[in-house]
Amino acid sequence: MNALNIAEYMQTLGLQARAASAAMARADSAVKNRALTALAALLRTNSQALQTDNAKDLERATAAGLAAPLVDRLKLTPKIIETVAMGCEQLAAMPDVIGEIIGMKQQPSGIRVGQMRVPIGVFGMIFESRPNVTIEAASLSIKSGNACILRGGSEAIESNKALARLVQQALQDSGLPADAVQLVQTTDREAVGQLITMPQYVDVIIPRGGKGLIERVSRDAKVPVIKHLDGNCHVYVDDPVDIDMAVKVADNAKTNKYSPCNASEGLLVARAVAQTFLPKIGAIFAAKGVEMRGDAEALAILQATVSPQLAQSLLKPATEQDWFEEYLAPVISIKVVAGIDEAIAHINHYSSHHTDAILTRDHVHAQRFLREVDSASVMVNASTRFADGFEFGLGAEIGISTDKFHARGPVGIEGLTSLKYVVLGTGEVRV
Numbered sequence: 001m002n003a004l005n006i007a008e009y010m011q012t013l014g015l016q017a018r019a020a021s022a023a024m025a026r027a028d029s030a031v032k033n034r035a036l037t038a039l040a041a042l043l044r045t046n047s048q049a050l051q052t053d054n055a056k057d058l059e060r061a062t063a064a065g066l067a068a069p070l071v072d073r074l075k076l077t078p079k080i081i082e083t084v085a086m087g088c089e090q091l092a093a094m095p096d097v098i099g100e101i102i103g104m105k106q107q108p109s110g111i112r113v114g115q116m117r118v119p120i121g122v123f124g125m126i127f128e129s130r131p132n133v134t135i136e137a138a139s140l141s142i143k144s145g146n147a148c149i150l151r152g153g154s155e156a157i158e159s160n161k162a163l164a165r166l167v168q169q170a171l172q173d174s175g176l177p178a179d180a181v182q183l184v185q186t187t188d189r190e191a192v193g194q195l196i197t198m199p200q201y202v203d204v205i206i207p208r209g210g211k212g213l214i215e216r217v218s219r220d221a222k223v224p225v226i227k228h229l230d231g232n233c234h235v236y237v238d239d240p241v242d243i244d245m246a247v248k249v250a251d252n253a254k255t256n257k258y259s260p261c262n263a264s265e266g267l268l269v270a271r272a273v274a275q276t277f278l279p280k281i282g283a284i285f286a287a288k289g290v291e292m293r294g295d296a297e298a299l300a301i302l303q304a305t306v307s308p309q310l311a312q313s314l315l316k317p318a319t320e321q322d323w324f325e326e327y328l329a330p331v332i333s334i335k336v337v338a339g340i341d342e343a344i345a346h347i348n349h350y351s352s353h354h355t356d357a358i359l360t361r362d363h364v365h366a367q368r369f370l371r372e373v374d375s376a377s378v379m380v381n382a383s384t385r386f387a388d389g390f391e392f393g394l395g396a397e398i399g400i401s402t403d404k405f406h407a408r409g410p411v412g413i414e415g416l417t418s419l420k421y422v423v424l425g426t427g428e429v430r431v
Helices: 005-024 028-046 048-061 068-074 078-093 134-145 154-173 188-195 211-220 243-255 271-287 296-303 308-313 320-324 338-349 364-373
Strands: 101-106 113-118 123-126 149-150 181-183 205-206 235-238 264-270 289-294 315-317 329-336 354-361 375-382 417-424
Touching: 005 113, 005 123, 005 149, 005 181, 005 188, 028 048, 028 078, 028 134, 028 154, 028 271, 048 078, 048 154, 068 154, 068 211, 068 320, 078 134, 101 375, 101 417, 123 134, 123 188, 134 149, 134 154, 134 181, 154 181, 188 211, 205 211, 211 329, 235 243, 235 338, 243 264, 243 271, 243 320, 243 354, 264 271, 264 338, 271 308, 271 329, 289 296, 289 308, 296 315, 296 329, 308 315, 320 329, 338 354, 338 364, 354 364, 364 375
Parallel strands: 123 149, 123 205, 149 181, 235 264, 235 354, 264 329, 289 315, 289 329, 354 375
Antiparallel strands: 101 113, 113 417
16 A cells, blocks of 8 residues: 555544444443454354464564564464453453443532543554454453554564454444454554544554554654553562562562563562572572572672572673663562662652552551552552453453553553533523
């Protein structure tokens, strides 16, 4: 496609999405739920075919020299397919929030005033790598009564096309417009430029991918953007703490999977427990090949427990930039802090305000951490890897927001809705 054709193509998608959004906004809950359960069944039935299409993307990505963590994000394994199918069913089982009225109060004038939850309308989703996002976005769009235009990365184009076909089949089979979920079929980047500058068709843009993509969208968009730039998440090991629990959680937060934005990138350890905790977690990280970039105090403790051969390759002095860094790789920054005050100050200064956790046996410390850490998700005695719409019981997520307006944290159904005021009267007039 040339630039003119892409502009026309995106305008067409926009027109179709706007028309479909009206039908979705008035769709009955039972119909939307039927589409979601139909989609779950189609995903399971077509699991093998989806993996065949996914293999084309994986082969092309590997041949192009894509980094291992990015190739890993591309995979559509049976487990991932089952997870997104379960997400569809979880959403179908959840109450429909569209049309609910909250906060209805009688006013002195006699009128009653409240707020009704309604769909946003049309959202545009721009994402990289993970093809399962196609289903997460589509299923949330269906449940929330919206229409959406999805633009996945070129590296996952075959997988995304296969998944989008199943979504449109489920919509049609359930009596809903297929255009309620549209995938941009071209990999030309000009399509992104068009999508983010169509306020007449698109009500909000949600970018989900690397920092470069999100910065570009935030800079150039002519419609509101729901976003997060980085996932520099922290685990703080407090004093007092259950050491065995802390080791287990800190290990999971870092090594369960390196590529997601909710993986821990920074480890803070209270000085009073550092001599006990660091040798244990250091041994685990060393065995898994995790590079540890620490301050002088942390490195002194770790060097006494990690073998000299491994220490040479895995133990490095941390720079100032390391405290800010989102590695998305087997690398972690480690710092010994005096206690909770220094931990909270460090996190609020260096973190990306995504997800941060405290591991502690002190209830007062836990409550302070929850109140004072300025992040979208704050956890006590749990892995940062739980910062996920599915794990939070939202059915799925459209992304993570570190903004402070409208939606914050994992964005589920309610994040794709708006509240409008409704007024009920019996003939009242203002005097």
